[in-house]
Amino acid sequence: MRYIENNLWKVYTHKMIHIIDYTSDTVEETEVTTIKECIPFKNRQSVTWINIENLEDVDIIDQIGNLFNIHPLIVEDIKLTGQRPKMEEFDTYNYFVLRMFSYQNKKIDTEQVSIIMGESYIITFQEKPGDVFDPIRKRIRAKKYRINTLSSDFLAYSLIDIIIDNYYVILESFGEQVEHLEDILLVNPTKESLHEIHSLKRKVLHLRRSVWPLRELITNFERSESELIETSTHQYIRDIYDHVIQIIDTVETYRDSLSGMLDIYLSSVNNRMNEIMKVLTIISTIFIPLTFITGLYGMNFKYMPELSLKWGYPAVISIMIITVTGLIIYFKRKKWL
Numbered sequence: 001m002r003y004i005e006n007n008l009w010k011v012y013t014h015k016m017i018h019i020i021d022y023t024s025d026t027v028e029e030t031e032v033t034t035i036k037e038c039i040p041f042k043n044r045q046s047v048t049w050i051n052i053e054n055l056e057d058v059d060i061i062d063q064i065g066n067l068f069n070i071h072p073l074i075v076e077d078i079k080l081t082g083q084r085p086k087m088e089e090f091d092t093y094n095y096f097v098l099r100m101f102s103y104q105n106k107k108i109d110t111e112q113v114s115i116i117m118g119e120s121y122i123i124t125f126q127e128k129p130g131d132v133f134d135p136i137r138k139r140i141r142a143k144k145y146r147i148n149t150l151s152s153d154f155l156a157y158s159l160i161d162i163i164i165d166n167y168y169v170i171l172e173s174f175g176e177q178v179e180h181l182e183d184i185l186l187v188n189p190t191k192e193s194l195h196e197i198h199s200l201k202r203k204v205l206h207l208r209r210s211v212w213p214l215r216e217l218i219t220n221f222e223r224s225e226s227e228l229i230e231t232s233t234h235q236y237i238r239d240i241y242d243h244v245i246q247i248i249d250t251v252e253t254y255r256d257s258l259s260g261m262l263d264i265y266l267s268s269v270n271n272r273m274n275e276i277m278k279v280l281t282i283i284s285t286i287f288i289p290l291t292f293i294t295g296l297y298g299m300n301f302k303y304m305p306e307l308s309l310k311w312g313y314p315a316v317i318s319i320m321i322i323t324v325t326g327l328i329i330y331f332k333r334k335k336w337l
Contacts, residue, residue: 016060016129018051022140024149029141035063041121042067047152048121049140053129055079064123068093070116078125081112085213087220093118094226096156098217099210100132100163101170108170108203110210113163117156119228124159132166133159153229157236160221164214164240167207167247174204174254181261189268197265201258208251214244282331289323 019038021028023046032038041048055061058079065075074095077083085098096115101108111127124133136158139145147158177200184193221229222237293316297306306312331337 016053018053020049020051020137020140021046022049022143022148023047025143027141027143027148035060035067038064038067044120046120047155049155050121050123051126051131051133052124053126053131055081055125055127061125068116068118068121068123074116078114081127083112083114085210085217087217087224089220089224089226094156094224094228096160096217096221098160098163098214100126101166101207101210102130102132103169103173108173110206113159115156115159117152117228120152122152122155122159132162136162150233151230153233154236157221157233157240160218161236161240161243164243164247167211170207171247171250171254174200174207178254178257178261182257182264185261185264185268189265189272194262194265197258197261201255204251204254204258208248208255211244211247211251215241215248218244278336282336286324286327289327290320293320293323 017032017035017038019028019030019032019041021041021044026046038050041050050064052060052064055078061075061078064070065072065078069092071090074088074090077095077097083097086096088095094117096117098113098115099110100113101110103109113131114125116123116125136147136155139147147154177196181193181196181200184190218237218241222234222241297304297316306315309315328337
C-alpha cells in the first residue's frame, strides 16, 4: 500500500480504517486515512469500533498499538497471521484472535481476525477487505437493538458470535459435498472422486484446527473476572459455547464420514476388480478344454485315425459346442454367472 509521510503519522492512499462510534441514540460512522484521526475517539463515553483492513503495512499496527498502549507482544501476534485462536487478558484490555471463514463461488477463504476489547472501544484487525460483520453494522445503524445500549464487551461478543455462526455456512457446504461424494462412490467411484475426498478432508481438518481451540477461548471468555466484561454478557457467551460444541461435533462427524469414504472407495474398486477377474476367469475356464482339443489335433501325427474321417471336423466342432454349453449351464447353476 502506497503512503506519504506526514510528521509521525502516515497517510494511506486507500481508506482502510473504518470507525463506528455509537450510543443508544447516536451513531457516527466515518473512514479515516491516518491513525492520528482516531485520537478524538479515544476515551469517549460512547462505544467506538475501529476496524482496520489489510495488514500489509505493519506501521499502522505499530501506531495504533502506541496510541492505545497495546503490549508489543500482542502487536507482534496481530502481525503474524498464523496464530492459534486464543484469548489473553490485560489490565486495560482483552485480546482475542480467531479465524474467519467465507464461502464464495464454491471456494472457502480464511483469514485471521484480531480483536482488542477496551473499556469503551473495540479494535478489529483483518488481513484483507471484506468480512461477515455487515449484520452487526446494520443493527448499530438502526439504533433500536440491544447492542446500542450495552458496552464494548457486548460488541466483542457480537463479533465473535457472528464469526462462529458463519461456520455453519461452511459446514452446510461440506455436508452437501459429503452427500454428493457418497452417491458417486456407491455408483461409479473414480480417481476424480478420490481426489475430491482428499481435498474435502483437508478442508475439514483445516476447519477443525480453527474450531477446537475456540472451546478454550470461549471458556476463558465466559469465566473471565475482568472488569471489562459485565455480568449480563456472560449468559450470551454461554450461548456461543453451545454453538462451538455443535460445530465441533459436526466437524468430527464429517471427518469420520470422509475417512469411511476412503474405505468405501477401496472396497468399491476391489469389488469392481473382483467382478472383472471373475469374468476373465470364466472365459479362461471355458477356453481351457477348447484349447486342449485344438492342441490335441494340432500335433500332426501321421497315424491319427480321425484326420482321415469325413465327419471328423464337424464332430470336433460339435464336441466344442457341447463343452462350452455344459460349462455355461454348470456356472449358472452355481450362480457364478
